[in-house]
Amino acid sequence: AQSVTQPDIHITVSEGASLELRCNYSYGATPYLFWYVQSPGQGLQLLLKYFSGDTLVQGIKGFEAEFKRSQSSFNLRKPSVHWSDAAEYFCAVGAPNNNDMRFGAGTRLTVKP
Amino acid sequence: DTGVSQDPRHKITKRGQNVTFRCDPISEHNRLYWYRQTLGQGPEFLTYFQNEAQLEKSRLLSDRFSAERPKGSFSTLEIQRTEQGDSAMYLCASSQTGPYGYTFGSGTRLTVV
Numbered sequence: 186a187q188s189v190t191q192p193d194i195h196i197t198v199s200e201g202a203s204l205e206l207r208c209n210y211s212y213g214a215t216p217y218l219f220w221y222v223q224s225p226g227q228g229l230q231l232l233l234k235y236f237s238g239d240t241l242v243q244g245i246k247g248f249e250a251e252f253k254r255s256q257s258s259f260n261l262r263k264p265s266v267h268w269s270d271a272a273e274y275f276c277a278v279g280a281p282n283n284n285d286m287r288f289g290a291g292t293r294l295t296v297k298p
Numbered sequence: 299d300t301g302v303s304q305d306p307r308h309k310i311t312k313r314g315q316n317v318t319f320r321c322d323p324i325s326e327h328n329r330l331y332w333y334r335q336t337l338g339q340g341p342e343f344l345t346y347f348q349n350e351a352q353l354e355k356s357r358l359l360s361d362r363f364s365a366e367r368p369k370g371s372f373s374t375l376e377i378q379r380t381e382q383g384d385s386a387m388y389l390c391a392s393s394q395t396g397p398y399g400y401t402f403g404s405g406t407r408l409t410v411v
Contacts, residue, residue, distance in 0.1 A: 189340075219399050228302070228389055228402035229341070236397040275340050285354065286331075286400060288340030 187212040187278040191289035198266050199297045206261040206292050208276030217279040218259040219286070220250055224272045232274075235259065246270070271296045300324075302403035304390050310409045311380055318376045319406045323392030330373050331400060332365055333389040334358065341389055347373060348395070380410045 188211045198204055210216055217236050221229040233244025240252040250261045259276060273293050279286040303322040311317050323330045328349050333341035344363070345355045349370040359365075362380075367373040377384055387407050391400035 217397055221399075221402075226404075226407070228304075228404040229391075229400075231399040231401070234397075234399045277340075281397065285343055285346070287343065288333075290338070290340050 187216060187280060187285075187287050189276050189278050189287055189289035191274075191276055191292050193292045194290070195293045195295065197295040197297060200268050201265050204261075204263045204266045204270070204294070206274050206276075206294070208259045208261065208289060209257050210259060210276070210278040211257065212278055212280075214281070215254075217281065218250075218252060219277040219279065220244065220248070220259075220261045221275045221277060221288075222246075222272045223275065223291075229275060232261070266294075266296055268296045268298065270294060302390055302392055302401050304388075304403035304406050306406055307404065308407050308409075310411060313382060313410055314379055316376065316378045317380060317408065318374055319388055319390075319408075321373045321375070321390030321403060323371070323373070323390070324401055325371075327392035327394055327401070328370070329393045329395060330367055331391045331393070332373070332375050333391065335387040335389055335405070336385075344375075377408075380408075382410045384408060385410045 190209045219234045220232040223229045235252045273291045275291045276289045305320045331346040332344040335341045347367040362378045365375045387405045389405045391402045393400045
């Protein structure tokens with residue numbers, strides 16, 4: 186079964202600084218990979234997804250992620266963080282039949298003024 | 299498209315009572331998923347439907363839990379004889395069949411006292 190590890194529980198960055206959130210997955214075949222963001226008390230919003238093709242994917246809100254098969258990673262990046270980016274970020278891996286998406290434990294992002 | 303709706307947003311119940319939650323997915327989506335999320339954790343898969351058929355259930359879904367999607371549209375999740383350990387956010391999501399991400403609702407937060 187697929188699984189996801191997000192090594193960083195909490196990250197603090199200054200507004201305007203760059204951001205990278207780490208995600209490592211375990212899956213026997215080519216995975217479907219996702220990043221979601223969750224604000225307090227809310228559901229999850231899809232930021233971006235990777236299924237195939239170009240390993241650098243662009244998402245909403247200026248986020249991007251790069252799939253590296255050799256490292257089993259799908260790290261999320263943003264060149265300049267805004268205060269409104271403070272939230273919980275979840276990496277997820279899904280099987281091609283799309284019936285069971287597994288989530289990491291999440292990384293909480295704090296943005297300092 | 300009004301997104302995925304969940305009702306109620308919050309539910310406080312006494313231990314031993316039964317509760318029922320409702321999820322209305324995006325109308326074009328034939329797949330519907332239930333997840334449970336506890337504080338500081340990522341969502342955990344509970345079950346999913348394709349149209350009205352419940353195709354997979356997690357081991358997390360004990361006999362006290364039952365989910366239905368009678369006409370392939372809205373779904374209900376019932377918890378019988380609630381326990382304090384059932385306190386969590388219950389998230390519903392929907393998708394089309396294929397390589398698509400899920401669209402999540404805002405969740406129902408259950409507190410068992």
